[in-house]
Amino acid sequence: TQLLEQSPQFLSIQEGENLTVYCNSSSVFSSLQWYRQEPGEGPVLLVTVVTGGEVKKLKRLTFQFGDARKDSSLHITAAQPGDTGLYLCAGGGATNKLIFGTGTLLAVQP
């Protein structure tokens, strides 16, 4: 069974601080995606990484796919209250299916 463990599970920080969320697995994935989910809504895709060692930047968010394609990280610089939400990593394999991580709940206090 493929599992994706995220850490930390909960994170409460002040506006302007930096943070990193980790997504780890013992399985290899062909792609790794990060989603953000706000209360009462479905998850929304932030980024997809498909190459081991790949780094993608989206404004204040930096995503990295591990060299072995088993892990990933999301770094947010100068967090803002609008970044509050549930962050989910999701691994893709040979089938058109995603395995979602355990989730990291982020609260950014103004």
Place this chain on the structure above:
Amino acid sequence: EAGVAQSPRYKIIEKRQSVAFWCNPISGHATLYWYQQILGQGPKLLIQFQNNGVVDDSQLPKDRFSAERLKGVDSTLKIQPAKLEDSAVYLCASSLVGFLAGGLYNEQFFGPGTRLTVL
């Protein structure tokens, strides 16, 4: 482009009752998914359809859950009878890519979900 539609948004029932959820995916998306999400956790796949055929239902509790996608468009998920532990958000998602081939990936578009409370 219209997103994935789900109804109802909220449902409260008593245990042992039955309930049904409806999903209308994005037009042209061949693949449709139903997920169960416990509060604060990641979504768990219940069933995946490719057009009107089932691709994966290995985590669907088939003694009480059923789903169909008769014409390859809309889908319905039913629970009968409901248990307390079925309280969760039920998410529907759809995607464009049918099957992956090296380097491809699928982006899933999610509906807002149906929050089910079983009393």
